[in-house]
Amino acid sequence: MPFIELAALAEMQRVPGFHGRFIHTENVTFSYWRIEKNALLPSHRHPHEQITVVIEGKLELTVDGETRVLERGQNGSGPPTIAVIPPNGEHGGKALTGCVVIDVFYPVREDYRSVAR
C-alpha cells in the first residue's frame, strides 16, 4: 500500500495542543501536526535527527539556544525556513498562530508507534 490517507489516521495529542498523525517506514517517522494557537512545546531533546517544516501558520522554535519564527515563506508563499535539529539538540517552542507542521525523524520514533501506524 504505497498511499496512506492521513485523514484516515487517528490524531494523537502528545503535548497539549499538539495533535499528530504518524507514518513509520523502516527507518523514518513522518509526523503531520495540527497545532493550536498558543500551544507550548516544552524544551526537550531526543537522540533522533529531526527536520521541521511549517506548512501553515507561525511557529516560534528555539533550537540549541537559537530562536526563529518558522512560517511558509514571505507572504505565506515561497520556500519556508527549515529547522534541522541534530541528535540530542535541545528544542522547544510556541505556536504563535494555529499551525500545520511536518516533522521527519530518523530513526523511527518508537514512542510514537503506540497509536496510529
Add this chain to the structure above:
Amino acid sequence: MPFIELAALAEMQRVPGFHGRFIHTENVTFSYWRIEKNALLPSHRHPHEQITVVIEGKLELTVDGETRVLERGQNGSGPPTIAVIPPNGEHGGKALTGCVVIDVFYPVREDYRSVAR
C-alpha cells in the same frame, strides 16, 4: 546552524520542470520541489526509501503500478494523502497543475549533493 532558509539555496532542475532544493542531514535528504504544470517524472527506482507529500497543486503519481492523484486534502485543506515508496519501488508521475512537493529520502541521496547543501 539549526535553521536553513530554503529560499537562499539554489534550485536544481533534476528532470525538466522539476526544480528542487535539498537539505542533507547525516542520514536523510529533504527535498522541496517546485514543479511546472504538465512536467513528467519518468518512471524510475532507487534503493532509498521515499516519502512524498504534496503541499500545493495536484500530482499524479504511480508507485508499483498503483496510481493516485496527490493533493493537499479535500478542498485544498486538511491532511493530504502521503506516498510511501519502498526501496526500489518503481515510481513516476505527472504534475496536473503547478505543484509544491516535499520528498524525504533515507539514506542520503548522494546524487543530490552536487549542487546545494
